[in-house]
Amino acid sequence: MSTQFKVCNCNHTMPLDAASGTALGKALDAGPLNVVTQLCRREVGAYLDAVEGVDQVVVACTQERALFSELAAQKQTVAPIRFVNIRETGGWSAEAKTATPKMAALLAAAALPDPEPVPTVEYDSGGQVLVIGPASRALPWAERLGAQLEVSVLLTSGGGEGVQDRLLPAFSGAQIRIDGWLGAFKASWQQANPIDLEVCTRCNACIEVCPENAIDLTYQIDLDKCTSHRDCVKACGAIGAIDFARDDTMRKGEFDLIFDLCDAPLITLHQPPQGYFAPGANEAKQTGDALQLLQMVGQFSKPKFFAYKEKICAHSRNEQTGCNACIEVCSAAAITGDGNHIKVNPNLCVGCGACTTVCPSGALTYAWPRPSDLGLRIKTLLTTYAKASGAQPALLLHSQEHGADLIGKLGRMAQTGGRLKGVPARVIPVELHHTASVGIDVWLAAVSFGATNIAILTTDEEAPQYVTALRSQIGIAQTILTALGYQGSHVQLLRVDTPQDLDNALHALQPGEVPAQRATFHVTQEKRTTLEFAIEHLLKFAPQKKDEIPLPAGAPYGMVHVDTAACTLCMSCVGACPESALTDNPNLPQLRFIEKNCVQCGLCEKTCPENAITLTPRLLLTERARQAVVLNEAQPWHCIRCHKPFGTLQMIENMVGKLSAHGAFAGNIDRLKMCPDCRVIDMMENKRETSILDLKR
Structure with a gap:
């Protein structure tokens, strides 16, 4: 299905003309666009002609959305109609004459298909x-x-x-x-x-x-x-x-x-x-x-905003709590612990998405829109902007309520001749259901796609814990970018309440350095897969090559250290690890670790009976992160009866030392040195001998 774009300069208040229409059409692969002056009044016939068919129509006006929708309803059109704001977001600004690349980007994103429907919650x-x-x-x-x-x-x-x-x-x-x-x-x-x-x-x-x-x-x-x-x-x-x-x-x-x-x-x-x-x-x-x-x-009804994969949830194992990030950040009390996993009440969930942003494993993902849908929109914005010869693009992530309202006020105040400049030409607004729903995976992907800034607009509608969580995630993302040698500040949190504050903040943004070549990968549903794609691309073109990057506390990557003198290789940590980062060796008494899988949830540390485990957040960038490395190994103990290997020498020695004085094992210490099968056989033989002696008496 093709798309018709209807662009209006709003009674000559925006610097859009025939040349602009040609530039827009070229960037959109749509041929020269006819820029009109009064689409909602004198030239409404051009709109009515466009909606006669079945092709999608993108109208570059949200001011008269109600009128255009009513006219389409009267004609009983079947053509899909989309609306996009290019006026307050760029056409009404001091840099409006150079905002054509941004307008092309916004038009291209508006033409994308709607995300696939998700389950709904009924009231x-x-x-x-x-x-x-x-x-x-x-x-x-x-x-x-x-x-x-x-x-x-x-x-x-x-x-x-x-x-x-x-x-x-x-x-x-x-x-x-x-x-x-x-x-x-x-x-x-x-x-x-x-x-x-x-x-x-x-x-x-x-x-x-x-x-x-x-x-x-x-x-x-x-x-x-x-x-x-x-x-x-x-x-x-x-x-x-x-x-x-x-x-x-x-x-x-x-x-x-x-x-x-x-x-x-x-x-x-x-x-x-x-x-x-x-x-x-x-x-x-x-x-x-x-x-x-x-x-x-x-x-x-409302969308069910989240999807949950309990298999990789790092909340709890065996009554030991590991990751509690989603429960702590939820401002609606919609998330509670549920045994080894969590439970999200969809009726209480308001769709802020903060839980998905702080989730280290990707067990909780945002479902409306999905990460892949948002990633496609961002990639389309940046690709079209570059195709239209735009430079140093910045993304302004904002909510569809207070954030959009603040941007609209800024645009109108700039157009009326005040001291405000309006949204800069290189700043591309990206409307979200909630700003807390987007995190480090999408931010780093956007930088890989060429975004020199990701500015996150927050107002008083964000809960305090959301702002804290966003700051923490920004710290992790910026640490990675800075360590790889990318100059500048790439991800910023803009906490503003007035159009004046927003104007100052946007014009104070300084472009950060991005890879020399824009990435081509797609944002996926799996958070850590997207992070892997983004980090690989950033590393490939990094001004500074690194083998590892120390990360701040709360990072979703890191190392597990084992005190080999204390560890008995009981493998409790292996049973507790939800991500298969810690594994055993079925053939040898070994504790192995795959760093790429570790989410630093702490379950292994809390489960270890010998307190032999500590965590260190870091990002390992070598192939070693994907390989299973041995953290501890020991000489196997052989059953004193059948000589089959079981356990470790250290484990048996510790067990004998602790239980030798116990009444239940008095006179039977050797059983502790037997494998489970031989231990049972020995018990049955001893019972039989005792019974024979009793009969003889």
Whole structure:
């Protein structure tokens, strides 16, 4: 299927003309492009003609996306339509006249096919809402929302206009706990107040008899005022709503949505579950969240953002925890330990992808888009940019929400004649679902493809642990590049909040040195395979050749050191290693190590009963990294009965030394020197001899 590109200079506000159209068409192998001036107005006929057929149409305008989509729907077109922003990302900048290579790159990437679909996660919300908070705040909102939703209210304190009418279920409580997600929330609380609102009939008898005025129309007793005279209990009588000595105080319920109006959120996660809103006392946010809440009734779906290969997961073995990186970085509490592996709750996962970035083995991979899809997009961007005679390309990785919004503001402010310059011509924006989803494998691949900078734009939407993780991964990537002699800073984290900050940061970027020849490999689904391709290419053209590179802590490569004096070759480490980096020799008592496979998870170190193992992060660049090297070996011990080799001399000597004084082995020490088969035979023979002696007696 061919692609038609529709490019507009937006009423002459971008320096695009016939010459630009020719240059763009050449870079895109599409022939000269006709650059129009008012595609969304006077020249809309050119767009309508393009969507008549079945060929894909790429429209270089996102401003009027809604209009173009509506027009296509009216024509009932079957042509796939894509939209790409070349205006705020380059056409509206001080360097717009030299931004043609970037525009060509963005157009080419927009023409790529959609990633293959992935499994989806389903939500079903019937509109049952639990409004939580002080009465003065929760009751008015419960009344408003009750007109369209099925509302229950949980009061954390009294006051306000009261709950005289029983129009909705009302509870009160403390020690509130919320678990779950959209359509499947579970709430529990302690019935702390003596008055149970579900039993109370609002007869006001308790209010009338209370001498301290400790009860108001919220039907909750102010225990600071109450002197325990219990007149209210007598007045309530057989109704039994008031009980100062209630034994059963646990309450719970299931809801589809949570509207948390408490001063401090009940769920403090950076990424709370979908369907949970916590505006607190902020009235503007209350209104905004209430509008969103009203839209969350029905059936919803989202992509399953991750794929998990438990076979190579380095989380745990035999109740020993090794790698905990994904659990620690997840801001949605979606990942938990599950025996020797991990468990990811797809309903809680918000798709940040930080877990895949810190995963050393590649057991967790990002699935939407897949690494191979993103790699193809980046490779297309850089290849097209180079073909259009672009120089020193920089990639700006940004989120599709706050990041894209900040870039848009920068472009508009630059176009209106302010002091801002806009996005530089060599900086190519790459929109991601979340910036934390891309890590060292894609970064080094991008440098191999010719990217002189990878700038990662972060805003306040990133959790603090994401920023920490990204900084750590950047340190590893930059250590490798610098050690190989590539000059400059290649991967930068841009922490900005305003268009001015972004403008300054982008124009301060200095190109890093890249390989003399661009790589041709493809980014794969397997993280370590992509890393291997990238590192091999970087090493091949490296200004400085190295055999090994010391790496910072947390790196996914390294050496295992064994104290041979302490190691008994029990092979516990071999059984614990999830990556087959440590192996035995079936023919000899040897502990062998393949460094390329090691992810530095630490399971071998924690499992070793003799504390004989230590780890050293490094990147070995010679063929030795792929070869099995012997870390320890010993003289085999031969069974004293059948002479078959089993175990090692050191192991048997240690075992004899430790167990010789044990009562179970008194008089049978030689059995420890036998192989398992002979040990059983010896036991049976001894038992038989004992039985014969008993009979003779």
